[in-house]
Amino acid sequence: MESAFPTAARLGLHVLLYSSLLLNALFVAHHFLSAPPAPSPLLSEANNGGALSWALRAAREAESVAAAGCSGHGRVFLDGIVGEDGRPGCECNTCFEGPDCSVRTPDCTVDADR
Numbered sequence: 001m002e003s004a005f006p007t008a009a010r011l012g013l014h015v016l017l018y019s020s021l022l023l024n025a026l027f028v029a030h031h032f033l034s035a036p037p038a039p040s041p042l043l044s045e046a047n048n049g050g051a052l053s054w055a056l057r058a059a060r061e062a063e064s065v066a067a068a069g070c071s072g073h074g075r076v077f078l079d080g081i082v083g084e085d086g087r088p089g090c091e092c093n094t095c096f097e098g099p100d101c102s103v104r105t106p107d108c109t110v111d112a113d114r
Helices: 007-033 053-067
Strands: 074-076 090-092
Touching: none
Parallel strands: none
Antiparallel strands: 074 090
8 A cells, every 4th residue: 555645755744844843942942041131221311322312302201291281271282382491381272371271361252163
């Protein structure tokens, strides 16, 4: 009785299968037994010339602007008006004023259709 594959083809498939298993075992062993990589210096505070320094600086500025409160009656823009302390200040809605837009302007009417 003859098999579906000749002996040489069967031997080639066995070599391919076992070499693949051996290579996968080596990759798994290397993954679990190697030392963890050193932390990236790109995200540290001391990184002056790194690739992400401008993005981190922009993210920090955006976070500080987002943290500014305008009491619900104004908005803060990164490139907007500068406040008394040098940080971006609130741009108040109509009928509100003050550093945090909390002071209502007396005798002010607002056009609700606008």
